[in-house]
Amino acid sequence: MTAQFSDTDSPETFGDLIRTWRQRRHLSQLELSSQVDVSTRHLSFVETGRAKPSRDMVLHLADHLDVPLRDRNQLLLSAGFAPVYPEGSLHSPQMLAIREVIRQLLAGHDPYPAVVVDRWWNLVEANTGLLLIASQVSPELLTPPVNVLRLALHPEGLAPNILNLGEFRGHLIGRLRRHVALTADSELADLLTELEGYPCDQPLEEMHGPGEVVVPLRLRMGDVELTMLSTVTTFGTPLDVTVAELVIETFFPADEATASWLRDAVASL
Template sequence: MTSAVAHPPRPFGELLRQWRERRRVSQLELSIQAEVSTRHLSFVETGRSTPSRNMVLQLAEQLDLPLRERNRLLLAAGYAPAYSENSLDAPQMSAVRDAVRQVLTGHEPYPAVVVDRRWHLLDANASLALFTDTVAPHLLKPPVNVLRASLHPEGMAPHIVNLGEWRAHLLSRLRRQVEISGDAELVALAAELADYPCDQPEPEVDLPGPGEIVVPLRFQYGDAVLTFFSTVATFGTPLDITLAELSIESFYPADAQTADALRARAGKP
């Protein structure tokens, strides 16, 4: 088991106030939700009172904090972390690995990837080569960042027909993730990706085109344009940080032409 927090914790009250303000919740609202007095909550934020372990967990629950940040709050308050952080290859994660591999294999001949909270590629099925064959080798050196490989001018970007639309969609997802997590590395990644060139308009809001119900990925594959939509799966009741931060993104054909091309590529009838 690895350490959940690698840096010295900041004062508990400061961290709590930071998260409360990030969530746009007043002291009064949080005190009602957590069933503590506003006066006591104010004292906790200013360091005049020390919260109990249960109170820390209750406040973190009401603020909907990621498990990693709940551990940080506990450490800042002087308590041991509550949630483990096991690497995906740890023995106790064998059932998770088997489940993930089953999902990836069962999704063939369509691409699917597994990423962590910072969009690092953890696993993928063989069909991902449809996308990665166009990516420069230096972008595929571990740790591979899926967003960087997608939007970099030497990555998938030159082959994405609707680059402006898809790029805006991905950056919007990343901004929401930054807002939820407050992760400094994701902030830096968002700034890096925003600087990548794009010669197409980038919509500020996802709006459907004629007949569209999802934001599509239109990918140039040889002489054909393949169209996909994607779904994201997460584990529903995680109590481990690694598991809570795991996402499986699966790409599906959005039309019969794409489905036929993918089956033909895989040698399936």
């Protein structure tokens, strides 16, 4: 597999890319060279193009810099090597086991909401509990591809019914900002700019009350207030780009009133 560029393109070299990732991780050449057990001089030569890294060195540097799999493939290409991490479709036969795991997790979590998203926070799968909550948003926001951050914070999404919108919005935007810093993904950066521009009549980040250890989601459903906490799960040791970028977020009731309402509401569907 080779990359093709026009005469007017100026593709970044491996040295350019690895220097960018090093700086993004706030590491000096000395710090990184110590971590990967090479001389600072050799690392400097690699970054300036005076030395060509081996395939193993590319992967070694990427591992220490916590470069996402998608971007590790780009590093390999820029150094003249073929990508090593496949990017399969979730609908392919090879992904059957992954699809089954996702379905079991989502179904097993009903009636409480759960969602699976990709790198860009686009909806991959959702269970009945999540679809129940999303039923009160504008139909336009449910047109694929559905972005769950837009679904949550858009003025025609869940935002008007999130009682602690300033706090929860600050939490989600903070997560996205960290993701942008980790991946340097321009599409995520555009999404961050969009979300930051949404109106909100509450402070972006409210002070948490005494004893609070996580940011809850306090959501109005009709005349009922639901309070939920969420956890995030990823697949361990993934070797496929698609699988590595999947995130499973599950919501749990923070009180019995919320649990009871969700059980009854999902059972009545």
